Amino acid sequence: MEWLVLIIVLLVLGIVVLPRLRLRHVLSQAFPLSYSKILRKNLPGYTRMPTDLQMQLKKRIRQFLYQKTFVGCGGLTITDEIKVTIAGKACLLLLNRESDVYPQLTHVLVYPSAFVAPRTQMNSDGIVTHTNQGLSGESWSDGRVILAWDQAAHNLDNEARGQDVVIHEFAHQLDSETGTTNGAPALKSAAAYKAWSALMEREYAQLHHAIANDIATVIDPYGATNPAEFFAVVTEAFFKKSRDLAHYHPALYEQLRAYYQVDPCDWV
Ligand SMILES: [Zn+2]
Incomplete structure (x- = not known):
């Protein structure tokens, strides 16, 4: 029995405590x-x-x-x-x-x-x-x-x-953290998901409409591939074409600003 307790303590130390201490040390370095x-x-x-x-x-x-x-x-x-x-x-x-x-x-x-x-x-x-x-x-x-x-x-x-392929691929990583890569990353509540999907569906339909009618868009047409690509592409636009996105798609910009918790218009 004591052996079992000792093994559990060693496991907790090895798997949880030591990596955290090591990370804290790494983060404290200049x-x-x-x-x-x-x-x-x-x-x-x-x-x-x-x-x-x-x-x-x-x-x-x-x-x-x-x-x-x-x-x-x-x-x-x-x-x-x-x-x-x-x-x-x-x-x-x-x-x-x-x-x-x-x-x-x-x-x-x-x-x-x-x-x-x-x-x-x-x-x-x-x-x-x-x-x-x-x-x-x-x-x-x-x-x-x-x-x-x-x-x-x-x-x-x-x-x-x-365009930025790194931002694009890491937006896919955030998207897949929920278990499905579907254009909706982890959000705080059911109401937040509802608002997210209503706005994204509207913007996604608008992009399809623009492409069908040869209208130039701030959002890369590749985003029309599927909702997951749409999220990756609008994330690129949010960080790389911030002012244009804020100007032409204010509601989408605001949604992404609320999710990413930064306003890249401040530093572009
Ligand atoms: Zn992609």
């Missing part, structure tokens, strides 16, 4: 100057963010780097620049929020450029096709995010289009 330099270079808007958000971001990045494993694929060597840039963009989505740092995520796989992913699709006639698609990012609910570094790094073309 943020390296070289990391700050990477944030200034690769995170547009970082220097204009209020100081308290910068401090929060650094703390979240520290936790992200401590808890997640980066894997270089296709011959890529993982550097501090790769890790801090990806962690920095991913953690933008967590500022001012009570959530943990992507608790289900364990690995970030990074390729030098677009990676090829085999895909199997079945059409309505039951015909199965196998294709090899070139992708710049992918989010899995089994704890992996896969990224192409040339797209994840500070990329002027993507910047001009208001």
